[in-house]
Amino acid sequence: MSRFEIIKREDFSDVTYLLEILHPMMAKVARPGQFVIVMLHEHGERIPLTIADFDRNAGTITLVIQAVGKTTKEMQRACRVGTGLYAMVGPMGIPSPISHAKKVVCVGGGLGVAPVYPQARAFKEAGAYVIGVLGFRNKSLIFWEDKFRACCDEFIVCTDDGSAGIKGLVTEGIKQAIAMHSDIDEVVAIGPPIMMKGCAEATRPHQIKTMVSLNPLMVDGTGMCGGCRVKLGDKVKFACVDGPDFDGHLVDFDDLMTRLRRYTKEERMSLDHWEKNCRMQKQIEAASALPASPAPASKVKR
């Protein structure tokens, strides 16, 4: 019995998965742009994840996670319906300022597709004309198309290989949207830093306000450690309590990307260590299963 019970899981691809976690109190107050920090188990690390959706009636928080490192891969393996997380705290950060913009482009790429969804929906609910631009590597990785179509007036998909929608990066989609609409008030872009940097550069010549959601390394998420500090022009801000949304035209993305690489070596080490343990575990299971079950068909699984 865990405190933060997983009540739904959906796998979008072999690396992307969705978890719905029961937390009625948080579901009641979560707003677009906010994030949570989760720990899988007592020995785990605290990782920040942007809230991809919330259901106030069902009392659930939705997280969409890409299995890229040790913790996210371990979560992919361990998190099943009925199991739970050791810790989940939030909603953290300042909610996205859903402005009175009349025409908005919501851009999501890779791990940013899910978190841009609540913003697109909120803009739609606020009466804006919403253009959704989503980027995926290929057609098979596309998810939530129906959810986006339901809240976007226009919807543009970009794939790296052209297997669906436009061939190219989301910046192509932004250019197309800008070419077709001269009156775009705001662009919201969420995804890997390099993508957000590209988006900010695409809108800069047109002087369109561009908000990005930053996801630097964090420990506590309450402003206490300063690990998540980002450069904004000549100012330094903490993404956890001063953000995570910032003006994309001011963010120093190169600094952000350098800082994100801080623990690359250790992350690799942690992943190797875990994968080695997993392999050993499998070997032990296989070895102990052999003599005990001469006829594999009769093996009783508990």
Added chain:
Amino acid sequence: MAKKRTIRTIPQERTPMREQDPQARAKNFEEVACGYSIEDALRESERCMLCPDEPCIAGCPVGIDIPGFIQKLGEKDFRGAYDILTDTNLLPSICGRVCPQETQCEGVCTVGDSLEPVAIGRLERFVGDTAIKEGWVNIPYIEPTRFRVGIVGSGPAGMACAADMAKAGCDVTVYEAFHQPGGVLRYGIPDFRLPNEVIDAEINNLRKLGVKFECNTLVGRLFTIEQMIEEMGFHTVFVGVGAGYPTMLGIPGDSLNGVLSANELLTRCNLMRAKEFPNFDTPLPLGHRVAVVGAGNTAMDAMRVSKRLGAEKVYCIYRRSRKEAPARVEEVHHAEQEEIEFHWLTNPVAVLDDGKGSVRGMRCIRMELGEPDDSGRRRPVPIAGSEFDFETDLIVYAIGTNANPIMGQTSKLKLNKWGYIGADENLATSVAGVYAGGDIVTGAATVIEAMGAGRKAARSMKAYLGIRDSSLPYMAQDGNGAGSLFGIDLKERNFARVRVA
């Protein structure tokens, strides 16, 4: 009663405390100071002259009856000593370890006028540790009231406030954003200074008083202070969230990889157990040559943690001299024993880049002491042309904290010009029923000062709720009854609610 003790008859030398050998301890996280044995404690207790003016009580931020507990200790009545201590301080094991006694009780000790002062902190720790070992806990008879008290932050201020309110019969819930309670005691102070078992024991004592701890709860964002009062049924709320927003130096190279706050280093190492990486998942920035900027307790902790993590060289960079260093004397002493290199009167001017986004070194300038500043300490001024570079691959800033913005962002609490929560002398905030204390009101201070604030707020909260404060009549020292009515202090705003049977 033993014969009267005088400065000539008491043991002249302060009883030393056994410590781990500096060479050995610089490689482990075991506690450095091993504590007194019974014999040590008894001998040291004889050094207290039980002088009539009792300056130590006034020197203690929470007003512990120090001669009282030392006397019991001397009579080998350890339980009695524990009872006296816990009348005013529920956390003797913690305070005995982390209080800056030399500026508080021991700093004003009468014995200290001619000899070394009585080792009050070590005696307090001895009694607290004995209680943990024996499983003693003082659960007073608590008359339940109908009041519910919410406490935001489970650090020393919150714990002290929770203890007092629970003893007054309130239903107390403590909220903590981290996944474990304890605040700075847990994430900040390393194991070798304050073992986790001690924190656990003290928190369990609070649980035995009926205090509930709710972790993983970020007050302000999950629910607001106003909601606690208006919707969640709390009659009064105490905010003790700590200052927690580390100051960076603001010099070139601040954001390079390898520059981090002491809070981050300590949290990763202590709370997240990164020192046991990869068996725990949180990684740790390891450095060969570590430079720590600052000379407070946090800086000492950061240096000594770095040493234990295997750094070859650890430097302390401080712009003032040793005399002005704000750390506890014992911590500086321990750090020196562990071969930390101190560079006094040295100020960083830039962090040097290795060209790949990481730290290569640091540029500093020599300082000299000029005229006294607002804090009464002599202001350090740079010596022109004295810049020099040195090699380092990890730089830790331990230069204090600013106000954490979350409370200001999410509530109507009035803040002062520095962003800390504004509170009057009774620690009442601008919102009725809401009190605040500790670092979020005063800025960074010590554990015991935060505990003192928590207790002070608890007194105000009891007055606000109309609960008789049993400590007040006894505190009234008027004697002739001028300041009291039937033994009740007239300063107390609310009298007992009399129920006629």
